[in-house]
Amino acid sequence: MRGYTPPTTRRRVVAALAAAVTAFAAAAALPGPADAAQPAARKVETIPCPRPTVKPPKGRPARPIPPKDDPVLRAVGGDGLATDGLVVPAGSPRPPALTATSWLVADLDTGEVLGGCGPHVYGTPASVQKLLLVATVMDKLDPKKVITVTPGDLDIEPGSSAVGLLKGGQYNVSTLWLGLLLNSGNDAANTLARLGGGAGGLPATITDMNAEAKRLGAYQTHAVTPSGLDGPGQFTSAYDLALIARSCFAKPDFRKYALTETAKIPAQKRLKKGGFQIQNENKLIYNYKGALGGKTGFTKLARHSYVGGAERNGRRLVATVLGAEAAPLRGWQQGAALLDWGFSLPKDASVGKLVAPASTDAQVTSADSSGAGAAPEQDRPAAAAARTSADRGLSLGMAAVIAVVLAATPLQHLLTQRRRRRVPRRTAVPR
Template identity: 65%
Template sequence: MTGRRLLCALIGTTLAALLAPPPAAAAAAPVPCPTVRVTPKPSRPPKPTPPPAVPEQKAVGGPDLASPGLVVPAGASRAPAVTASSWLVADLDTGEVLGACGAHEYGTPASVQKLLLAATMIPRLDPKQRVRVTRADLNFEPGSSAVGLLQGGVYSVELLWLGLLLQSGNDAANVLARLGGGSQAGGVRLMNEEARRLGALQTHAVTPSGLDGPGQFTSAYDLALIARACFALPAFQRYTLVERVQVPRQPRATPPDPRGFQIQNENDLIREYDGALGGKTGFTSLARHTYVGAAERGGRRLVVTLLGAEPRPLRGWQQGAALLDWGFAQPAGAGVGRLVSPGSVAAPTPTATPSSEPGPTAHVEAVPRSHSPAPARAPFVVAGVAVVIVLAFALALRAVRRRR
């Protein structure tokens, strides 16, 4: 009996070893992003705690984009070193992602969140409509960016868009959110609905302007989805390239303004970069510098997004320009993922406290990762099993004959 048990155990172990699937390869360590190290100022506030990571959300656009590190196509030239904590370069027309660093890592948006407001409200609002500014519209953080709208002043919606995009006006953001959503809170609710429609599942707006609020986050990938939606709007394309505009006088406002004034576009990319299509700057002490920019060259339109940058040695738009240069140097068709189409990622309505609970799960439209085919093992397995069985019967038969 001992010999038989030993034989059976040997056969079982051998069969299990032959039929077992190959061990999964260990996950490769993330590739560090080329980074310019900058010592943060002592007064910089601590980063807020992001929501728990949801694997389905990080896989939107393709499995490679889930990496917290650098992701570029095989054979790509070295990406430029920047101070941004995360970034992404993509083709506005094909949706191909050319490269990224921490594409789905949470970041604080600052004023680039105004692009979500634009994507949400430009299709809803008549640019010729005139609206009177209320006292509540001017309730925002003192000292933050503003157009200079006056209580009781009357402005066209088109002028408000120009004030939002050129001067990053938080006052204009409040008016446009109220006008499109019935209230500022209603406008923010519509912004979050639009983010989910676009597939920007890591984006949650708390303020219409991008001024910091608890639980307000986005990602470099989400910003690219939002920017792509904006650049699909002819009105946005026109607004974002305007260099300066005259704000009309408001003699009946509080206080009255009998002369009016001029505002300029803060995005230097449109003046300094050949083929620039526009974009948006952003800054808060919590978010640091954020940036979205786009340009056209050789028939290709690329967009760059970056979060958490410092302005030394290059300002945000200059870091964006360096990444655009890198993107244009890459061959068309070489990518690491793609920007999903609006409506292609299904996500349930988020809970009332997205800052403290996991975000919505998603059915992801993902880009399949290329795999090397597994070696064909079936013939070897069959042959191995046959040999073991033959040897087992031979040994068993021999043992029986010896007992007789």
């Protein structure tokens, strides 16, 4: 019968796969199938992150419930990063005490992670989400192109940050980027997302943002809005933000905009409205020697988030902060304190690695069945394991075990189904 596999062949295939899993597990000193259910012999101690003694502000909303932790995603960039606590190089000075729930410091050029606090703990991004919009859309748009603002572009949460774009107003794209990065304009974010999505508009850009996150290796990041305004299921991590920031700082236009102190929003004579000036809200660029810029963020739900970069003695570092309070240090000051700590470490200090982006032909597309640009559930851990292994993250043994298990399970299931039914395989029907 066409499509039928003899029972003897099926048993040999399954047995071979099981043997491969056991062999890889033994090589990596990991539990094999027989003892996978047994408790780990050694529990890694979680080191508390240094925190100041401060009372949480009154009226702070409860943190949103994050997705279930995935042990593979928590180890992207290195096994040592899979902690809710502190991870720093041995013998390093004590990092600053911060209110941030999670943070990370990394080298923008080498990709080495210098240290972190809960690097892969899920957090809510607020306006640092705009960096993912930059990473996704900036290279698609001509900065000199003049566009017209639509009513939908101004559909933002009342009271949220805005540049003050006018319906029917005409602005060039570079002005929109300045409004996004200096003034954290949610109206500018909507406009840029609409333009970047082409015929698909803003929804297409959100899909592309999630695809870009996966391409960069930011598997814990899921965008619901282009601006970072809160939305259900919108999360990121300090590690993911460093990957996204690294992509942004590689763009000359971003570096130029991020260091711009003031910009002029042009008058709209046709609408009888005058022009006005905006100022960069990232105070790092005024107060920190060697600052490269970055992005601030705040919502009541997310609290303060921050991404900041700086250069010192030819070394470029980035600090990412999530879930911080404004006292005793504001978000940018917490970023500055982390940069100071990072620059105090030797150049070869490392606790992990920022993974390299996937090649263009391997980029996750908007056609993914799981929606919003996320990799399919079955493929996501395998891709993460493979990427991490290539960048000195998970051990080769662990990556191999994960890949073999993921490959073996669907095949074994398929063979079992064929053995039961012994009918030709039919073409799958989308649901």
